[in-house]
Amino acid sequence: METVTTEEKIIRAADKLFTQKGYAATRTRDIAEEAGTNLALLNYYFGSKEKLFKYVVQGKLKMLLGAMGPALSDEHISLEDKISLITENYTNLLLENEELPIFILNELTVNRELFAKITQNTRQIAQPVLEKQLKERGVEISTTDLIINTLSMTLFPFIAKPLITSSGLVKEEEFVKFVTDRKKKIIEWIIKITI
Amino acid sequence: METVTTEEKIIRAADKLFTQKGYAATRTRDIAEEAGTNLALLNYYFGSKEKLFKYVVQGKLKMLLGAMGPALSDEHISLEDKISLITENYTNLLLENEELPIFILNELTVNRELFAKITQNTRQIAQPVLEKQLKERGVEISTTDLIINTLSMTLFPFIAKPLITSSGLVKEEEFVKFVTDRKKKIIEWIIKITI
DNA sequence: ATTTGATTTAATCATTTGTTTAAATTGAAA
DNA sequence: TTTCAATTTAAACAAATGATTAAATCAAAT
Numbered sequence: 495m496e497t498v499t500t501e502e503k504i505i506r507a508a509d510k511l512f513t514q515k516g517y518a519a520t521r522t523r524d525i526a527e528e529a530g531t532n533l534a535l536l537n538y539y540f541g542s543k544e545k546l547f548k549y550v551v552q553g554k555l556k557m558l559l560g561a562m563g564p565a566l567s568d569e570h571i572s573l574e575d576k577i578s579l580i581t582e583n584y585t586n587l588l589l590e591n592e593e594l595p596i597f598i599l600n601e602l603t604v605n606r607e608l609f610a611k612i613t614q615n616t617r618q619i620a621q622p623v624l625e626k627q628l629k630e631r632g633v634e635i636s637t638t639d640l641i642i643n644t645l646s647m648t649l650f651p652f653i654a655k656p657l658i659t660s661s662g663l664v665k666e667e668e669f670v671k672f673v674t675d676r677k678k679k680i681i682e683w684i685i686k687i688t689i
Numbered sequence: 690m691e692t693v694t695t696e697e698k699i700i701r702a703a704d705k706l707f708t709q710k711g712y713a714a715t716r717t718r719d720i721a722e723e724a725g726t727n728l729a730l731l732n733y734y735f736g737s738k739e740k741l742f743k744y745v746v747q748g749k750l751k752m753l754l755g756a757m758g759p760a761l762s763d764e765h766i767s768l769e770d771k772i773s774l775i776t777e778n779y780t781n782l783l784l785e786n787e788e789l790p791i792f793i794l795n796e797l798t799v800n801r802e803l804f805a806k807i808t809q810n811t812r813q814i815a816q817p818v819l820e821k822q823l824k825e826r827g828v829e830i831s832t833t834d835l836i837i838n839t840l841s842m843t844l845f846p847f848i849a850k851p852l853i854t855s856s857g858l859v860k861e862e863e864f865v866k867f868v869t870d871r872k873k874k875i876i877e878w879i880i881k882i883t884i
Numbered sequence: 885a886t887t888t889g890a891t892t893t894a895a896t897c898a899t900t901t902g903t904t905t906a907a908a909t910t911g912a913a914a
Numbered sequence: 915t916t917t918c919a920a921t922t923t924a925a926a927c928a929a930a931t932g933a934t935t936a937a938a939t940c941a942a943a944t
Contacts, residue, residue, distance in 0.1 A: 500921080500922085515713075515799065516713065516795070516799075517714075518710075518711060518713035518714035519712075519713035519799070521900085521901065521902090522902060522903085523900090523901075523902090531922085532922060532923055533902090533903090533923095533924095534903085534904080534905090534922080534923075534924085535922070536902095536903095537902080537903060537904075538921080542902080542903080543901095543902065543903090593798065596791075596794055596798055598852075599791055599848060599849060600711070600791055600795040602852060602855075603788065603791055603851055604710065604714070638858050638859060638867075639871070641858065642842075642846060642849075642853070642858070643842060643878070645845065645849070646841040646842045646845035646846075647837075647838060647841045649845070649849075650837065650841035650844070650845050650848075651837060651841075653845075653848060654794060654837075654840070654844075656794065656797040656798055657793075657794065657797060658837070660797075663833050663836065663837070664833060672833075676834070683882045686882055687878045687881055695891080695892085716930085716931065717931075717933085718930090718931075718932090726892085727893055727894085728932090728933090729892080729894085729933085729934080729935090730891080730892070730893090731932095731933095732932080732933060732934075733891080733892085737932080737933080738931095738932065738933090
């Protein structure tokens with residue numbers, strides 16, 4: 495049997511509720527109840543709701559950026575394979591964490607300072623390599639447009655899922671197939687655009 | 690001089706704060722203060738915080754869908770012009786209302802039922818016309834992919850603006866130029882993909 | 885000028901919410 | 915077994931928050 499410490503139980507409960515409802519709408523009492531512990535333990539272990547939130551957010555953000563960083567900055571991975579890796583990694587990640595992007599982007603809007611440091615690193619390493627690879631190909635598209643187009647087409651269906659499904663564009667039960675099929679298409683589209 | 694009723698002042702204040710901070714984080718007292726009125730007037734005119742919120746959301750949602758609906762269902766507008774209209778309309782709309790998409794998508798995640806009715810209409814009218822136009826062209830892409838790709842590339846920069854700017858991909862002061870320049874590019878890209 | 889209904893104000897209520905406190909319990913070390 | 919720190923519990927506190935009330939003010943109609 496796996497033993498889960500009280501601290502870990504609180505983290506998991508907080509993760510679930512914060513991601514689901516956002517910071518402001520989540521009650522410390524609900525976290526405690528979800529964790530099956532006492533309300534006071536939240537402050538005993540983490541000091542405050544806000545500190546617990548930051549802990550959770552840091553983890554989520556690393557998750558989100560971790561799916562992109564390493565692939566981008568490797569010189570030995572071709573442009574095609576990079577696009578491929580990004581769409582593949584993100585699609586898989588978001589299939590397991592559908593609320594992740596909206597959660598991050600929403601809290602990011604309110605709490606911008608919190609994120610600046612973590613995000614900058616990734617780009618500064620990745621961008622020069624990408625630019626070099628694009629130049630070698632004699633491509634007219636900018637690195638920025640390439641990255642944003644890839645992320646757009648990959649992430650948008652997850653971000654806009656409630657709009658897409660409730661409008662009937664894609665049925666709820668077909669969603670997984672829809673984004674899975676898109677993985678291959680996106681690479682083709684990006685290549686058509688880029689070359 | 691323009692005369693603004695108290696009711697209108699409350700709506701504008703609520704609009705601003707709800708869009709900026711979301712439902713849960715917005716305090717009725719802040720709305721009253723922002724409107725320059727008394728707290729009790731909010732309940733006098735709208736009954737409750739929730740009713741006021743729904744009023745605001747309905748307006749925002751119509752705004753968002755209104756930028757797409759009419760263009761799509763018109764048989765006399767060519768495919769190119771439709772893509773063109775959507776990116777043009779949305780880019781302009783979101784330049785004036787940058788927080789709009791994240792606000793809608795976030796609240797939509799929590800409050801799904803509220804939106805179902807309004808969104809369904811738009812698609813049911815538009816999709817058949819689009820499908821016909823695509824078939825006439827002998828194009829292999831699906832209507833769904835076409836719509837989602839166009840929306841992705843147009844909306845994503847606004848949705849992910851905090852991530853894009855704080856990561857340094859696009860500088861805050863260059864953002865307007867960036868999305869404005871993208872308008873033309875998106876149309877070219879979509880055509881490359883579609884044809 | 886008076887009346888009447890709509891609007892506004894100030895004060896208060898009841899509940900929720902994040903946090904703290906002090907006592908109880910547990911479990912390992914001496 | 916005793917001791918002692920770490921952990922857990924139950925209760926309470928103070929502030930914040932959505933809502934309500936009753937009185938005051940205003941503006942138009944009579």
